Amino acid sequence: MLELIGAGFSLGWPVLAFLVCLIIYFQASISDPVQKKNATFKAIIGIFCGLLAFMAIANYTKNFNDDPGVLPVSLVLITAVTFVMSLYFANIGALMKIGGFMFFVAAALSGYGNWLPQVEGGFPPPVVKLDFQSMSSQQLGDEGEKIIFGGLGQSKVQGAIGKGQCPLCHGFQKGFLSERAPNLFDIPARAKTRLEEPNYHMNDPASRPSVQKESFEGSGTATNAQEYIAESHACPNCYVVPGFGVKGSNDTESPMPIIHKAPISLAMGELAAVDTWMYIREGLEAPAYDEIIASYEKFIPEGDRITATDDEEDAGAAAGGVLATGEEPVNEIFMKGGCVACHIIPGIEGATGKVGPVLMEGTNAPNRIKDAGYKGNATSTKEYITESILNPSAYVVTDYPDNQMPKDFGKKLSAGAVNKVVNYLSQLKEGQDPPPVE
Secondary structure (H helix, E strand, O other): HOOOOOOOHHHHHHHHHHHHHHHHHHHHOOHHHHHHHHHHHHHHHHHHHHHHHHHHHHHHHHHHOOHHHHHHHHHHHHHHHHHHHHOOOHHHHHHHHHHHHHHHHHHHHHHHHHHHHOOOOOOOOOOOOOOOOOOOOOOHHHHHHHHHHHOHHHHHHHOOOOOOHHHHHHOOOOOOOOOOOOOOOOOOHHHHHHHHHHHHHOOOHHHHOOOOOOOOOOOOOOOOOOHHHHHHHHOOOOOOOOOOOOOOOOOOOOOOOOOOOOOOOOOOHHHHHHHHHHOOOOOOOOOOOHHHHHHHHHOHHHHOOOOHHHHHHHHHHOOOOOOOOOOHHHHHHHHHHHHHHHHHHOOOOEOOOOOOOOOHHHHHHHHHHHHHOOOOOOOOOHHHHHHHHHHHHHOOOOOOOOOOOOOOOOHEEEEHHHHHHHHHHHHOOOOOOOOOOO
């Protein structure tokens, strides 16, 4: 408040100084003591109202871009000015009351609008066509960082998550203890040691204790580090790193989704870009593009490979564009947003993820709003779900770590897409069948 007063005074001091001088001049010409006293009082009121008006202008000017959420303060100050003026200046009292009421209504509507969770809409960005095969290793690695973390240089930003969604479970920094999946620091070197571990059974896939022996019949196993990385992406269940299996599976089943299939759906070129980044970030020379592609062709059947044309169509999403416009049915929105990889969502095929909590929000939301640990602003089920999507750290469900869920769905999902997700999840209640997918 003191900062706002100072800003208002610094903005309007010439006008305020002029008013003081004008008041002194007119007071000198008034001989009646009562009139002089009334004139002095009204002058003080006028200067006070003038200061409030300049504070309103200063707040609007300062926070128009910096913090638009506090812009209604300007309307509140103007409302105060008009009502004060209506009380002490009878000749313009009626006009001030009408203006004050209008500003009051505007302040109330603006405040309510700014209080609601904000969702960015608009059209998706133009698709940028990428030719992965013709890129240099550095260019390919840069695209890989964008796919993993959502942007160039974002690998050092906590919570940054791209289309690949890898940071939801994996750590990438040395010494970071990943709770849900192995740390991928120096993975090109450590991949060689994985091939030598007892449960890998490099020469005899049938002897593997995992629930899936091969990526597909006859594909075999990896024979070098790059093939191990490719197999881990294409067939997470073929080999599970000890300690990172699905709870209760005795490390025979992996919680990781297949990343060339929905909801992540990385194309062959994107897979090559991701792997190239993992080599380059360690200061290593990455295998040639064709060599990386060959490693994936060993473990991905031809019919499951996303082609170069699909690479181009998905490039906008890989670079952090809009994932869903809201025109899709809700199950597709869940798939495009990657929700099915982390959550169990009743009624949505493939939503069997175990990274995040079960989304039975028609039952969960009312209970969590009443939780003593809830610090959010929601007062209803739909408001809670919207808040959880746009600001997931407002309330973190017990036993699940913070900063696991992406915080940019307000940019990657249109308002229509968020609305469809909220409507569906709000109808999911324990003991009731899920609603039909519209």
